[in-house]
Amino acid sequence: MQMLRSILFNVVMYVWMAVIGVLYAPYALISREGARAGCDTYARHALWLLDKIVGLRTEVRGTPPTGEALVAAKHQSFLDIFIIWTAMPRGFFIMKALLRFAPFLGQYALRLGCIPVHRGKRAEAIKRMLAEVKSGERAGGQLLIYPQGTRVAPGVSKPYKVGTYALYEQLGQSCVPVATNVGVFWPKRGLLRKRGLAVVEFLEPIPPGLDRATFMATLEERIETASNALMVEAGFPMPHVEPPLGAAKPQDG
Structure with missing residues (x-):
């Protein structure tokens, strides 16, 4: 059924x-x-x-940004896009260039000012976006990026890409990490949608000005720790994984 x-x-x-x-x-x-x-x-x-x-309900936790900010979110399925979009007043996305050709979705995304990025040309797209903001051609808002670069199924480990730091450094804005458990109910692939409560949680902002190593470690630790907790809350049996980069490790003895 x-x-x-x-x-x-x-x-x-x-x-x-x-x-x-x-x-x-x-x-x-x-x-x-x-x-x-x-x-x-x-x-x-x-x-x-x-x-x-x-029978799948959704919930937003934490405080979504309302001013200009960089938002770095865990991406597990199409559902987290819906929830994050409705939570922010002026969100726009960095998206795969291929999505430009998706019926309706691609055309509306471009009209909103979303940034299509070809593989290997992210820096060029970011530079163009920053120039448009400076010249007044692009209104400010909440720029959403997925730091792992793609959808990642619950329990799967995938590295965080340094492109998020490039944006963070060049924009000079705070970065709001976002955790989620939506993949437990709406998987990366397949048709089945499960009953339950899918949550997106806006976490404590990371202030501007951190160096690359500190920023990347903080971002990954916050997103992965909170996402794992949300998935456990949803009943997902988390496998044993190594602590996220930057997380505290137990001392011997």
Whole structure:
């Protein structure tokens, strides 16, 4: 039965994406705020449908940033994008360049000012974005990056990339780490969506000005520790893994 509910939700979700994409297209063409309104409407209704059809509720913990900030989030599935988007007033993303060609999703993302990045050309995209902010061509907001570069399934270890530090250093802004357990209920692959409570948690901001080693160790330790705790809370049997980089290790004796 849960699989049937999941399939129904997936069908409705993509049909709703097409409906909203068409309805808001004229508004989005004349105004970036139109594109944002369309995305807000879609994401909030998708989360409502997820609760009503599948029985998967969502919750935001902590304090989402409202001013200009760099947001570095754990990425486990499409669901964490929905939740983070609805939690922040002016979010925009660094996204894979290939997503530009996704129907509706890609066009709206570009209209919002999301930054498509080709593999190996992240620095070039960041430099262009910073120039646009300085010249006034791009409004400020909450820039979201996934420091592991891709979706990572619960219990899987994947290194954090230094591109997040490059942004942190060049923007000179605080960085807000974000933890999640959404992958326990909405996996990286597959159709099944489980019942339960999917959580996204905004953690204590990392102040600007840290060196690379300190920043990367702090970012990874905060995100991984909080995400692991959320996954355990959701009933996921965490395997034994090495402590995140920078975490305190027990002393011998």
